[in-house]
Amino acid sequence: MKIAIASGKGGTGKTTLATALAQAAAQPVQLLDCDVEEPNAHIFVKPQWTNHKDATIAIPVLDTTRCTNCGKCGELCQFNAIVTIANQTMIFSDLCHSCGGCVLVCPEKALQEQPKTIGYIDTGHSGEITFIKGTLVIGEAMSPPVIRQVKKTAAADQLTIIDCPPGTSCPMMTAVNGSDFVLLVTEPTPFGLHDLKLAVETLRSMDIPFAVVVNRAGCGDDKVDHYCRNEQISLLLQIKDDRRVATAYSRGDGLLSALPELATQLRSLLTEIEKRINQAQGQTQGGGTQ
Amino acid sequence: MKIAISTTGNTLDAAIDPRFGRAARFLIYDLDDKTFTLVENEQNLNAAQGAGIQAAKIIADNEAKAIISGQCGPKAFKILSAAGITIYPCDAGSVAEAIELYTAGALQPAKDATVEGHWV
Ligand code: SF4
Ligand code: SF4
Numbered sequence: 001m002k003i004a005i006a007s008g009k010g011g012t013g014k015t016t017l018a019t020a021l022a023q024a025a026a027q028p029v030q031l032l033d034c035d036v037e038e039p040n041a042h043i044f045v046k047p048q049w050t051n052h053k054d055a056t057i058a059i060p061v062l063d064t065t066r067c068t069n070c071g072k073c074g075e076l077c078q079f080n081a082i083v084t085i086a087n088q089t090m091i092f093s094d095l096c097h098s099c100g101g102c103v104l105v106c107p108e109k110a111l112q113e114q115p116k117t118i119g120y121i122d123t124g125h126s127g128e129i130t131f132i133k134g135t136l137v138i139g140e141a142m143s144p145p146v147i148r149q150v151k152k153t154a155a156a157d158q159l160t161i162i163d164c165p166p167g168t169s170c171p172m173m174t175a176v177n178g179s180d181f182v183l184l185v186t187e188p189t190p191f192g193l194h195d196l197k198l199a200v201e202t203l204r205s206m207d208i209p210f211a212v213v214v215n216r217a218g219c220g221d222d223k224v225d226h227y228c229r230n231e232q233i234s235l236l237l238q239i240k241d242d243r244r245v246a247t248a249y250s251r252g253d254g255l256l257s258a259l260p261e262l263a264t265q266l267r268s269l270l271t272e273i274e275k276r277i278n279q280a281q282g283q284t285q286g287g288g289t290q
Numbered sequence: 291m292k293i294a295i296s297t298t299g300n301t302l303d304a305a306i307d308p309r310f311g312r313a314a315r316f317l318i319y320d321l322d323d324k325t326f327t328l329v330e331n332e333q334n335l336n337a338a339q340g341a342g343i344q345a346a347k348i349i350a351d352n353e354a355k356a357i358i359s360g361q362c363g364p365k366a367f368k369i370l371s372a373a374g375i376t377i378y379p380c381d382a383g384s385v386a387e388a389i390e391l392y393t394a395g396a397l398q399p400a401k402d403a404t405v406e407g408h409w410v
Contacts, residue, residue: 079340085347085369
């Protein structure tokens with residue numbers, strides 16, 4: 001079962017919820033930090049690191065002795081990452097999306113793909129949690145390949161919780177893609193609601209079942225509740241606005257050390273999600289499957 | 291010899307476009323015949339990335355030896371330099387004024403990219 005924790009905007013408590021869910025699970029669980037531009041779940045998980053590897057993409061490298069500067073590669077590239085100008089061909093690897101097209105189109109076989117490190121994948125353990133973190137190298141622009149490599153590092157058949165990047169663009173979609181269920185974390189404020197609506201649109205277009213969790217409930221208004229009711233979106237959990245959470249957070253402690261009573265609620269949340277996934281799969285496959 | 295000027299308009303009196311990669315178009319001025327042609331840069335206005343690279347290619351493909359514009363980023367700078375094109379940052383009001391300053395030798399060539407960033 002793969003559950004992605006996402007939110008339309010940053011700072012809603014997405015990471016805190018993802019971490020607390022993994023800690024409350026009371027079974028072997030994988031927690032993936034896919035917020036690769038600013039991974040910070042490890043602060044709360046405090047894992048023992050066991051593995052470190054590079055995340056790479058394949059980028060073309062030019063053999064100038066073969067290149068005739070015909071310009072075919074640059075005409076093909078949709079990303080302006082390779083260009084022939086005044087009898088020189090240049091590659092701008094930070095714009096390259098690794099589509100491999102230029103390598104195929106080159107009539108002189110002057111281009112070859114080589115791996116380039118754009119990030120790191122770290123694996124660690126803490127209790128029953130297997131923690132996998134992706135980090136994008138500063139200055140690199142392509143986070144989706146790093147996110148995909150974090151997800152590939154995880155075992156397929158275990159309960160998996162994915163802490164997604166905020167927003168609704170490519171990185172977020174890459175992170176939620178392939179999950180069985182998404183929890184959208186929001187705050188009961190006008191900003192929270194605005195970004196929640198965008199996230200809902202994205203998930204509906206991707207056809208992934210989802211539900212909403214309201215964090216800091218009581219700090220704002222009830223417009224999120226109204227919206228969810230009108231749109232028939234389940235609001236599965238409200239985490240109350242509590243000073244103890246902020247205090248714990250500033251110490252690098254998670255939600256559960258501030259509100260231990262939440263653990264039972266989080267376990268029921270996992271059970272509820274499992275039930276819904278099974279229902280959804282039963283509907284699409286015409287039978288009850290795991 | 292030809293020089294290029296980024297511009298928002300269609301005439302010599304038109305304003306310089308301070309953006310290079312996302313300039314509306316380029317006026318290619320022939321210093322010998324005192325004539326000019328216009329080259330649209332429209333495919334670049336909406337390019338997600340690398341607009342400066344394609345704009346630099348337009349300048350080189352049109353055989354201009356200098357470009358007068360506002361801002362030029364690191365990638366465009368690299369290509370233009372490799373193609374032997376000199377970059378003159380200029381804040382003159384109109385294209386005609388810029389050409390005058392250029393022919394009078396009053397413009398200083400840029401030694402480095404004049405702006406950082408992804409939009410170039
Ligand atoms: S397609 Fe091949 S030969 Fe042609 S310019 Fe590109 S690298 Fe050189
Ligand atoms: S691999 Fe694709 S994106 Fe990269 S330079 Fe070649 S054509 Fe462009």
